[in-house]
Amino acid sequence: MVTFKALRTAAVAGLMVVLAGCQSSGSSSSGGVDPRLANNQDVEFFNKSGWQACAGGAALGALACAVSNSSNKAVCMAAAAVAGCGVGIGANAYLDNQRKKYASKELQLDAAIKDVENENARIQNATNVAKSVIASDKQTLASIEKEMAAKTAKKEVVQKQIKGVDANIAYLRNTITDMKKHEKQWQDVSASMDKTGSDTKNLDSKIALMHDKIGSLQGELDSLYTQRTALKVG
Incomplete structure (x- = not known):
């Protein structure tokens, strides 16, 4: 039987994480981040606010396990956490869940490959959106440069535009950092599977x-940052 204390703890934990995610998302938008970035689920998935929302969903899933008739609530809660966050919850937790969920090493490996493919699809979509925003920001910077050269630039307008570009750069930088963390976690997953005798060549290729996809996005952002730092606004 689930105690009131356990229910209260799970409920409070879930609520705190969800609220934290909402606060993070709100602060990003108010900071001038382009809505194409801030409102895109695949971009947000690899951002701090996306991780918090993911963890919040996992916490609520764990709460559902606590009040369910599941014979093994601990296993149910672990599965809910991984289902909500995938490898983002950590390589060890991900592997533990896969071992409980799949009976053979082959099935565990196949599931990992599919999960990496899904994240690659997210990264590709996030990159497409980011490229669109970066292209717009480059045009904005080029226009500002021309206006400054012609001495027709309005200081307040320019400052607002620059603030938006800087917000996008910071947001994308944070997104790429989290993407790289996911990549490292997948490398850890592969290394662990390799030690147990699984053939991880296909997984490693994914x-x-x-x-490569993360590197491509990093290159796009670096190009924008170079153009931004070259622009001297008085």
Whole structure:
């Protein structure tokens, strides 16, 4: 039987994480981040606010397990956490859940490959959105440069535009940092599976593709940052 204390703890934990996610998302939007970034689920998935929302969903899933008739509530809660966050919850937790969920190493490996493919699809979509925003920001910076050269730039307008570009750069930088954390966690998953005798060549190739996709996005952001730092606004 589930105690009131256990229910209260799970409920409070879930609420705190969800509220934290809402606060983070709100602060990003108010800071001038382009809505194409702030409102995109795949971009947010790899951002701090996305992680908090993911953890919040996992906490609520764990609460559902606590009040369910599941014969093994601990296993149910672990599965809910991984279902909500995937490898983002940590390589060890991910692997523990996969071992409980799948009877053979082959099935565990197949599931991991599919999960990496899903994250690669997210990264590709996030990159497409980011490229669109970066292209817009580059045009904005080019226009500001022309207006400054012609001495027709309005200080308040320019400052607002620059603030938006800087907010996008910071948001994307944080997103890429979290993408790289996911890549590292997948590398840890692969290394662990390799130690147990699994053939991880296919999994490693998917992780290598993830590395390339992240590198491509990093290159796009670096190009924007170079253009931004070259612009001297008085």
